[in-house]
Amino acid sequence: AVGKEILTWYEGTWHDGAAPIISSADHAAWLGSTVFDGARQFEGARPDLDLHSARIIRSAETMGMIPPVDAATVQGLMEEGCARFGADRSLYLRPMMWSRDSAPGIIDVEPENTGFAICIEALDMPAPGGFSLTVSPFCRPRPDMAVTEAKAGALYANNARIMADARKRGFSNALSLDVDGFVAETASTNVFMVRDGVVFTPVPNGMFLNGITRQRVIALLRADGIEVVETSLTLDDFDTAEEIFVTGNIAKVMPVARYKDREMGTPRMGMRARELYWDYALSGGETVAALRKTAGLV
Ligand code: PMP
Structure with missing residues (x-):
């Protein structure tokens, strides 16, 4: 519509x-x-x-x-x-x-x-709360299988079936894996997880979009003194995550309230990332410079 x-x-x-x-x-x-x-x-x-x-x-x-x-x-x-x-x-x-x-x-x-x-x-900004995530049976293509470096409509035929399958099973969206079996992204966002106060997110490998919001949130968290690790992550990592949140241009930062059959706890880091993003956006980008200065970064 x-x-x-x-x-x-x-x-x-x-x-x-x-x-x-x-x-x-x-x-x-x-x-x-x-x-x-x-x-x-x-x-x-x-x-x-x-x-x-x-x-x-x-x-x-x-x-x-x-x-x-x-x-x-x-x-x-x-x-x-x-x-x-x-x-x-x-x-x-x-x-x-x-x-x-x-x-x-x-x-x-x-x-x-x-x-x-x-x-x-x-388009109203979606409020945080009630966002659920499952795991998709459908994978992300490798760069030698599809033009993964472009934000191309043709790639979204696969994303549409990832989304349709997730919705049919009662979820808002789904994690898809890359062809090596590592977590890549969802059908419309990048993904982050938290363990022991450290934020983890998949390392760009050409099999998912290295989102603009993703890169911005990483910079904001780091400038705020939070450790962010970009690395290969498995579904086991997500099973033991304390928190999961997603980033993308529509809703910016969205905490995951339910992952598979698990209700997630209070989204502390997700809401902190969201707050940092809003501060950044509403200050016209000045927050980043200010935060970096406070954190001793250039
Ligand atoms: N992954 C996919 C598949 C997307 O469609 C989007 C939205 N463009 C993202 C990640 C997030 O990217 P960005 O933050 O640049 O919007």
Whole structure:
């Protein structure tokens, strides 16, 4: 279902509502050549909008497309769209690029023939609480099996079945493993666990998205004096975790209330990470510098 309030940038103008941006001749419609990103406006803040704008450019280039606009233009347009809604609104900002018209049998993309659109829609920030996680039977592909370095729509066919399977079993989301059997991420977020006051998270290995929120939360926790270890983690590690939380651009930091059949305790670290993120976002990024100074980091 399309959100009630949505604004679409396409071919040089803002359109009210969803716009028919992809044609029946587009490569993207037949062969899944879309890349996208997601960012937020909430409580007047748009944290790391520059990084999300830069990432869609990299994603498009990874897929062999030549982006028709640069990162600064993507960012500027997203800011313009936000201004149309108002700074007090909770919004989800989604830029997309895709490969346009091609002929039957043409598998490779035409680099110069790249479409660009932005959708901005009203979306409340989910409150923490009640988020549940199971383990998915479906794995993450290796970089030599799929374009895992891009935030590509085509990868999300697998994520959609991870999510559908989790929901069918009564969970909000699921952990998926990489092909070596280590925990990778969920269908839409990165994942962290806590043991003895130390935070652990999978080390980037090309088999999951090294999320912008993930990297931000790691930096914020470390600047706050909390030890964060990036390493290979197994399901046994998660079975004995005191706490689990996930990060992603939609909800930022979300504590896991139930993991498999286990009710998790009070999410102390999850809520601390959330608080640090909000402080960072609402201070326009100044908190990081201040925290780093206090922690004796540069
Ligand atoms: N993993 C997957 C599969 C995702 O879809 C997302 C959301 N983009 C993330 C992780 C989190 O990444 P980010 O913090 O950059 O949004």
